Amino acid sequence: MSDNKVANASANDTKSANKGKKGKKVPVSPEHIAKVRAEREAARAAKREAMLAQGFDPDCPPELQFIRRPILPLHEGENPMGFKFKLMTYNCLAQTLIRRKLFPTSGDALKWYRRSKVLLNEFKYYNADVICLQEIDFIQFQNFWKDELTKLGYDSQFHRQASKNHGVAIVWKKDYFFMTDKMMIDFDKESSGDIPPRTTTNNAGLILSLKLSDKIKQKYNLKKSGIIVGTTHLFWHPFGTFERTRQCYVVLNKVKEFSRRVNVLQNGNDGDYSHWYSFFCGDFNSQPFDSPYLSMTRKPIEYNKRAKTVIECSTSYTFSKTRDGEEDDAEEEEGGNIEKFGADQPAHPVPQSYEAKDHERELVKQMQSLHNSLDMRAISLYSVAYGRVHPENAGLDNERNEPEISNWAHTWRGLLDYLFFIRHWDYANCVEIDSLESFEKENGLRIRGLLRLPPSKEMTEHGQPHTGEYPSDHLCMLCELELVN
Structure with a gap:
């Protein structure tokens, strides 16, 4: 004035x-x-x-605002000795999947010219060093994301199935890492013992080896080579639990395969897989009490209670032949389920009880044995540490100390997204959640902070995205890690 x-x-x-x-x-x-x-x-x-x-930026126009969440710190008062980096996962809601009937309260928040700016503002604000992205439109990646992320100092890799208009991407800070190898995953073509895919899903995955830059290695005297990081978006279908569980086996098996390849080509085939820290993040379309998640994290796995009921029920569902190209009309993607349940189909994907037929029970036993035969397991970073930083929202609706939600759509709400640390499993009993202390000691890293996730009671009645709140129907998740050799 x-x-x-x-x-x-x-x-x-x-x-x-x-x-x-x-x-x-x-x-x-x-x-x-x-x-x-x-x-x-x-x-x-x-x-x-x-x-x-209140989490708003006063310098930002109201229509480009988003709710800013804090990183809840761990190990406060302990000076970091190693290299710290932030790992994020985010399902950004593919524009090609948006149907107004699925987002009836979102209004202009759905428009790409606006959403793209809000998403970009989020990336700038959280400033993650490695980002795993899902539901990234191929056109937008080529015409928008690639250039905008380059301006922010990132390099990136994108992968999709040719039949889909969207895919997954991994993004990393060029000052800290450089890519030395990559592996594409086509879940429909990946073997899983004697268990074939139940239907064509066109789901894709991507794994990279990101080597630490010489500057970082010298500054922190790091002996490790770098990180292996993968991402995916698993099968979305309500009756897809059995197939998602198979895909989770593929995830662990491909990380094992990729780790071997990296060891041969980059570490002189010395058989020591500890040169690399391995992570796999993404949208697993599975909750912490269902068989896909449990098969990766609770080993040896034994399906019981709800998990057993749901996976057995899913084996009774017959998918449309359009998925396998046997009929002319192509099915919509996950923007809407056009497959009708029919007279012989199960009525609900999560029944109170289900009396499985003999062949269905046998299929589920096969899946259980398949996962227990693989010497790899996943450890959820939020499961290990979120109870330390936000106990009011750890294990509210699950026994794995996971937060309550990461997805808040108009018709469905719950936790679907995870940041996993992947490691060798020696067939010991790993049914219980790893303690934070043992996890950090055994794996040579510290969890320094986790991005806060709101419990459902803090969310609005309407779904996301919404102007001034969130630009996707998913909320990004982030973990700050310290590599300490």
Whole structure:
């Protein structure tokens, strides 16, 4: 505000005091002008602080705002000795999958020209060093994301099945890492023992080896080579539990295969797989109490209770032949389920009880044995540590200390996204959640912080995305890690 405007405002403020003093004009002192200016500056600062405290950026237009969440710290007071980096996973909601009927309350928040800016603002704000992305439109990746992420100092790799308009991507800071190898995953073509795919899914995965830059290795005296990181978006179908569980086996098996290849080609085939830290992140379309998640994290796995009921029920579902190209009409992607249940189909994907037929029980036993035969397991970073930083939202609806939600759509809400650390399994009993202390000690890293996830009671009645809230129907997840050799 100019001095003249402040003076005029101050003069107006003193009119009542001067009323009745005919013809006498009292000059406004410089001290009074300074006082009014200071009061207004203080009011603006208070408003700004209030907006920041509520998670909003006061310098950003309202339509490009998003709810800013804090990284909840661990190991406070302990000076970091190793290299710290932030690992993020985010399903960004593919524009090609948006149907207005599925997002009836989202309005203009669905428009790409707006959503793209909000998503980009999120990436800038959280400033992750490695990002695993799902539901990235191929056209937008080529025409928008590639260039914008390059401007922010990232390099990137994208992969999709040719039949899909969207895929997955991995993004990393060029100052910290450089790519030395990559592996594409086509889940429909990957073997899984004697268990074939139940239907064509066209799901894709991507795994990279990201070597630490010489600058980082020298600065922190790191002996490790770098990180192996993968991402995927697993089968979405409500009755796809059995197939998702098979795909989770493929995830672990491909990380094992890729680790061997990297060891041969980059570490002289010395048989020591500890040169690399392995992570796999993404949208697994599975909750912590269902067989896909449990098959990876709770080994040896034994399906029981809800997990057993749901996976057995899923084996009774017959998928449309359109998925395998046996009929002319192509099925919609996951924007809408057009497959009708039919008279012989199960009525609900999560029944209270289910009486499995002999061949269905046998299929599920085969899947259990398949997972137990693989000497690899996954450890969820949120499961291990989230109870330490946000106990009010750890294990609210599950026994694995996972947060309650990562997806908040109009018709469905729950936890679907995970950041996994992948390691060798020696067939010991790993049914219980790893303690934070044992996890960090055994794997040569520390969890320094986790991005806060709101419990459902803090969310709005309407689904996401929504202007001023979140730009996707998923919420990004992030873990700050310290590599300590």
